[in-house]
Amino acid sequence: MNYENVLTTCPYCGTGCNLYLQVLDKEIVGVLPCKEHPVSQGKLCIKGQSANEFITHKDRLKKPYIRVNGRLKEASWDDALGLVAKQLGKYGPSELAALSSAKSGNEDNYLMQKFTRVMLKTNSVDHCARL
Numbered sequence: 227m228n229y230e231n232v233l234t235t236c237p238y239c240g241t242g243c244n245l246y247l248q249v250l251d252k253e254i255v256g257v258l259p260c261k262e263h264p265v266s267q268g269k270l271c272i273k274g275q276s277a278n279e280f281i282t283h284k285d286r287l288k289k290p291y292i293r294v295n296g297r298l299k300e301a302s303w304d305d306a307l308g309l310v311a312k313q314l315g316k317y318g319p320s321e322l323a324a325l326s327s328a329k330s331g332n333e334d335n336y337l338m339q340k341f342t343r344v345m346l347k348t349n350s351v352d353h354c355a356r357l
């Protein structure tokens with residue numbers, strides 16, 4: 227049996243509490259608060275306390291889906307991203323906007339604003355924490 231606590235950042239909001247994922251034989255089995263972190267100081271809200279549950283939840287989406295005749299069908303990443311690119315290509319910069327998420331990491335949010343400004347050629351990018 228191999229057990230370790232892996233330090234990471236809670237994914238649920240922009241507060242950025244730190245927590246330990248309890249890993250048993252390469253499977254995440256629980257969450258512990260991190261006493262040393264200056265924000266969370268050994269505490270987690272209810273979302274942080276259950277931050278591991280979505281990882282193995284039965285309803286978690288792991289593959290892309292495309293709606294065909296009103297029904298979702300499993301698709302390849304190439305097909306799903308190709309459809310997104312095709313749909314985005316139908317609109318100009320003044321018709322497009324992007325909304326990012328506090329549940330994503332800083333790096334993901336940086337990429338979203340970069341994609342929006344460089345590829346979609348619009349500054350209409352925002353973040354759910356401001357809504």
Ligand code: SF4
Binds near residue numbers: 242266270272274
């Ligand atoms: S533990 Fe709660 S307050 Fe802290 S980052 Fe997670 S969701 Fe936000």
